[in-house]
Amino acid sequence: MAENLPYSEQVMDHFLHPRNVGDMPDADGVGTVGNPVCGDIMKMFIKVKDGIIVDVKFKTFGCGAAISTSSMVTEMVKGKTIDEALKISNKAVAEALGGLPPIKMHCSVLAEQALRSALADYYRKTGKDPSAFEPKPDTHGHD
Ligand code: FES
Numbered sequence: 001m002a003e004n005l006p007y008s009e010q011v012m013d014h015f016l017h018p019r020n021v022g023d024m025p026d027a028d029g030v031g032t033v034g035n036p037v038c039g040d041i042m043k044m045f046i047k048v049k050d051g052i053i054v055d056v057k058f059k060t061f062g063c064g065a066a067i068s069t070s071s072m073v074t075e076m077v078k079g080k081t082i083d084e085a086l087k088i089s090n091k092a093v094a095e096a097l098g099g100l101p102p103i104k105m106h107c108s109v110l111a112e113q114a115l116r117s118a119l120a121d122y123y124r125k126t127g128k129d130p131s132a133f134e135p136k137p138d139t140h141g142h143d
Helices: 009-016 064-077 082-086 090-096 102-125
Strands: 029-034 041-049 052-061
Touching (some): 029 102, 041 064, 052 064, 064 102
């Protein structure tokens, strides 16, 4: 099926030049999420100091929109407190990228979930209750 999806300049920029890609061996929190339908997988690492997310990295094995949204979420979360990070929604990520085609919105859900999963892991490791941080159930479908 030939498709010519209307991606914004920001989406293309983050796809072609993703920010904060890589591993973080000394991460304070690591989250891995995947979409069972498309098989895309996203892994996010966070470093936390005094309640601030001072560094973040990601590795995404997935589509262009998944790479763009994970890149953007790392940019948005760096320097934020954990409370602020939890308020970052997939919609905010998509908006920061100038929008996503409707059939690609689920890719931004994966980015939000990867972040929340890394935050939950950080809480678990520091002996706090991570339940508020667990990724919200994925209610979107996959076209
Ligand atoms: S196609 Fe599944 S995350 Fe983009």
